[in-house]
Amino acid sequence: MAGKxxxxxxxxDQPLQLYxxxxxxxxxxxxxxxxxxxxALQxxxxFHFVVLGVGVATEIHAGLQFAQNGEISLALETFCPxxxxxxxLLKMYLMLxxxxxxFNVLANLRQMLFDGASQSDEKQKIMRKHLLMASRxxxxxxxxxxxxxxxxxxxxLILALLQYWGQAEQxxxxxxxxMTMPSFLLHAPLFPVTYIFIAxxxxxxxxxxxxxxxxYFEFCVHIATLCNFLEVDIRALFRPYDGLQQMDDLRGTLFxxxxxxxxxxxxxxxxLTAFFRQRYWIITLAHFLSASMVIAFSIVELMINGGNGLGTLLYIGYTVAALSQLFIxxxxGTLVAENSLHLATVMSSCPWHICQPRHRRYIMLFIMRSQRALTMAVPFFSPSLVTFAAILQTSGSIIALAKSFQ
Structure with missing residues (x-):
């Protein structure tokens, strides 16, 4: 780890707890x-709640003024951020x-992931793979x-510098x-302070x-990891009975x-998944709605200012950031659903037929329950890669429609 x-x-190659x-x-x-x-709140x-609250209020007010004056480009540029x-701001309130x-979710996850994980090299490899993937x-x-x-x-600052190099008169x-700010904040000597505040x-x-x-994403990765742990333990559960035709009473009791x-x-x-989903469903739903709006505004703005190199770079970055958020x-959601469903496949592929009839019912119930995938569903939709693909398809349709009017 030297030099890192x-x-x-x-x-x-870092300790698992670090990830x-x-x-x-x-x-x-x-x-x-x-x-x-x-x-007690920190x-x-x-401080950050108040700062962002002031920013949101003044930004929305400025966007509405631009829209009322017919300055659509400036209105879109304002409404995106x-x-x-x-x-x-809503996320900040809900996190508080x-x-x-x-905190209880974190404590439960830590206990379920790290307690006894050192007993199995296979589990450590699974955990390292998932934790590193989540961090990256x-x-x-x-x-x-x-x-x-x-x-x-x-x-x-770049535009002002270009004007200076171009020897503009003003x-x-x-x-x-x-943002809508009092005029005295937009002139010397308070202009730099206002600029820093807005930035x-x-x-x-x-x-x-x-x-x-x-x-949210890290929680989903850890639930998928716990499902993988269950897969390892299911296979280990049947391993001592390889080659048996039927379990006797003693082995059946231990099994x-x-x-x-x-x-x-x-x-x-x-x-734990249901508990977390109930606390996070408003954040998830609000995020999808806002990200969809931002993507739509960014696409329209790109169509309007397609010849502006700096503006194009800005809105491409904004669209990539919004899509990155939606993707995770x-x-x-896909990780949680697929790994929970795979438990049924693993259990059914084990030699469960060697169990005594009364014990097979437990296995059948486990398989039936695993066939109902865990989801991170919120009202109206469930986050998944299928949903993400549908969003990309809709975005592509909007771009094609916008280009047809140019």
Missing amino acids: FGFRFLYG FYAVPHLCLNLMGYWPDMLD QRAL AGTSAVT RYRNDL FNFWPLSAGFFTCTMYNLKP IKWDMPFN YTGYVTIFMFGGCDTF VGCLVRLIKRQNDIIE YCYG
Whole structure:
């Protein structure tokens, strides 16, 4: 590990505990929203809530003014970040409201993943593969969002610099995001302070949605890991009885005791998934609605300002960031569904016919329950790669329609 620095969770040779919720902890702890059992709110959590609240209110007001004046391009340019920030504000509230419940989710996951994991090299390999994948996947939407926000913040400075190099008679200074601000804040000596404040609201949005969304994806990855652990234990359960034609009473008693413990673990996974889904369904639904709106606005804006190189780069980055967020929600839902369904396949492929008839009923019930996939469903839809493909298809249709009117 010598010579490695920075984001250690991106490397594959770190301790397993280091990967556990690495990116969500980085983002949410920085903003003061990491779930814990403390009843007192952290000051930086309240500070960032107020900062973003001011940003959302002034941004929406500016967007409405542009729309009323018929400045559609500026209105779309304003509503894109405003919609994301407004949903982020909702996420901040819900993370505070459910912080104790989410802390319990973390505690249960940690116990189920790491207790006894050292007993099996196979389980450690599974865990390392999934934890490293979660850290790297989670880092991508955070990086894409950070790039987009930085482009928003640098765009006015770059344009002013180009005007200076072009020896313009008067340099026009704009803000990173369109917000309604008192006029005295937009002139010297307070202009730099206002610029920094507006730029900072963008980074609050980035780290909050990065933390909330990656928290969801990491939970899905860990549920998939626990299902894989069950698969390993199911195969290990039948291994001592290879070659038997029929279990006797003593072996049958030992077998059914181990099987009942596996069934209880499956029940724990199902209950934990339902518990988390109930706390996160508003965030999931709101995110899909806002991301769909942002993608639509970005596509229209790209059609309008297709000749503006900097504007094109900005909205391409925005669209990539929005699609990255949607992808981790959809991929997370697919991981949970597919790995929970695979339990039925694993159990049915084992030599369950050697069990005594009264014990086979337990196995049949396990298989029947596993055939009903665990889902991260919210009202109206269930996040999955099928849903993501449908969103991409719809986006492509919008682009084709928009081009036909050019």
